[in-house]
Amino acid sequence: MSELRIGLVGTGGIGRTHIERINNTLQGGKVVACADPVGAFGLSVAEKYGIKGFENPIDMINDPEIDAVMCTTADPYHEEYVLASIAAGKYVFCEKPLAPKADACKRIVEAEMKAGKKLVQVGFMRRYDEGYKQLKAAVDSGKYGEALLLHCAHRNPSVPADWDNSMAVENSMVHEIDVLRWLLGEDYATAEVRYGKSTNNGPKDLHDPQIMILTTKSGVRIDVESFVNNKNDYDIKCEIVCDGAVLNMPKPNYISVNANATTGQAMYTDCFQRFADAYNAEIQTWINASKAGYVDGPTAWDGYCCQVAAAAASKARETQTIVPVEYDEMPDFYKK
Numbered sequence: 001m002s003e004l005r006i007g008l009v010g011t012g013g014i015g016r017t018h019i020e021r022i023n024n025t026l027q028g029g030k031v032v033a034c035a036d037p038v039g040a041f042g043l044s045v046a047e048k049y050g051i052k053g054f055e056n057p058i059d060m061i062n063d064p065e066i067d068a069v070m071c072t073t074a075d076p077y078h079e080e081y082v083l084a085s086i087a088a089g090k091y092v093f094c095e096k097p098l099a100p101k102a103d104a105c106k107r108i109v110e111a112e113m114k115a116g117k118k119l120v121q122v123g124f125m126r127r128y129d130e131g132y133k134q135l136k137a138a139v140d141s142g143k144y145g146e147a148l149l150l151h152c153a154h155r156n157p158s159v160p161a162d163w164d165n166s167m168a169v170e171n172s173m174v175h176e177i178d179v180l181r182w183l184l185g186e187d188y189a190t191a192e193v194r195y196g197k198s199t200n201n202g203p204k205d206l207h208d209p210q211i212m213i214l215t216t217k218s219g220v221r222i223d224v225e226s227f228v229n230n231k232n233d234y235d236i237k238c239e240i241v242c243d244g245a246v247l248n249m250p251k252p253n254y255i256s257v258n259a260n261a262t263t264g265q266a267m268y269t270d271c272f273q274r275f276a277d278a279y280n281a282e283i284q285t286w287i288n289a290s291k292a293g294y295v296d297g298p299t300a301w302d303g304y305c306c307q308v309a310a311a312a313a314s315k316a317r318e319t320q321t322i323v324p325v326e327y328d329e330m331p332d333f334y335k336k
């Protein structure tokens with residue numbers, strides 16, 4: 001295959017950044033068409049980029065001129081378009097989360113197994129971030145002993161107006177749920193969500209910050225702060241306390257400037273700046289693997305496991321209790 005012809009469904013913020021990165025920066029693929037659940041909006045974006053527009057996303061997914069699909073719609077639409085891509089036998093990159101709820105993720109897993117071939121990669125780009133990769137290599141090396149505690153923070157300057165209390169876990173901290181499961185190489189045992197004093201930066205009824213506490217099956221304890229209205233910068237932290245060392249993820253930022261007897265350093269204000277290289281790496285990996293005929297990234301099973309843990313955390317938040325995380329047995333299909 002000379003060039004992977006990609007059809008993108010979901011022409012919102014990240015959809016457009018992915019069109020630009022694939023068509024201007026990455027190699028081996030091209031977004032040749034796009035569509036959106038809001039038909040007219042998708043057509044307007046197709047015109048903006050000079051690519052083919054489809055009023056109906058399903059028509060695009062089924063078009064023989066489309067080799068592979070990217071799903072960057074709002075979360076609730078992921079299931080429909082991923083299932084349509086599987087039915088069409090096409091590789092599909094689905095932005096996180098695979099679907100908002102675990103049962104929808106399980107339907108995708110079952111459809112993929114029925115199709116007899118892994119076709120789905122989920123957009124958990126932090127696995128491709130240099131900082132997280134260095135942390136994983138350090139833990140895997142055994143040089144510093146066992147990982148015992150992790151202290152994490154996931155801070156946004158602000159979130160959309162329709163943000164609700166469930167989204168801190170189900171939309172935002174799903175990144176930590178996935179990347180730490182991958183980094184530590186094990187599943188979770190329990191989930192808990194606690195509140196601190198809420199900020200006045202956001203709506204009155206929003207619990208913000210929230211603290212999610214996870215334990216893994218081997219007993220590692222993880223705390224993650226989610227502060228979505230910090231009105232400052234986009235700040236991602238991960239500190240790993242081991243037997244013989246404390247490992248800290250670097251905080252990449254812009255240069256510092258000494259001028260007028262002051263020093264200052266601009267900070268990242270969104271995920272697109274902080275994880276630009278990781279998005280490029282995950283999508284280049286997806287293009288290369290799709291052309292070669294396999295999946296080489298977070299699978300639909302990873303997406304399911306993530307939402308099982310997220311559902312336990314949401315139940316823990318609602319009940320203010322500690323909730324067990326209970327997965328189905330991993331099918332052999334995903335063990336190879």
Ligand SMILES: NC(=O)C1=CN([C@@H]2O[C@H](COP(=O)(O)OP(=O)(O)OC[C@H]3O[C@@H](n4cnc5c(N)ncnc54)[C@H](O)[C@@H]3O)[C@@H](O)[C@H]2O)C=CC1
Binds near residue numbers: 013038041096125
């Ligand atoms: N991996 C990551 O770090 C990130 C992943 N995401 C994920 O990507 C997916 C899409 O997120 P975003 O691009 O932030 O969503 P968005 O809110 O920018 O767009 C989502 C949908 O809203 C509608 N929409 C947006 N702007 C519109 C307009 N001007 N006119 C008409 N309709 C409009 C469209 O249906 C569009 O597909 C979500 O699943 C989200 O979880 C989003 C941001 C970062």
Ligand SMILES: O=C1[C@H](O)[C@H](O)[C@@H](O)[C@H](O)[C@H]1O
Binds near residue numbers: 096171172175271
């Ligand atoms: O996926 C993302 C981004 O990566 C941000 O880190 C989150 O805070 C945001 O909610 C989510 O859309």
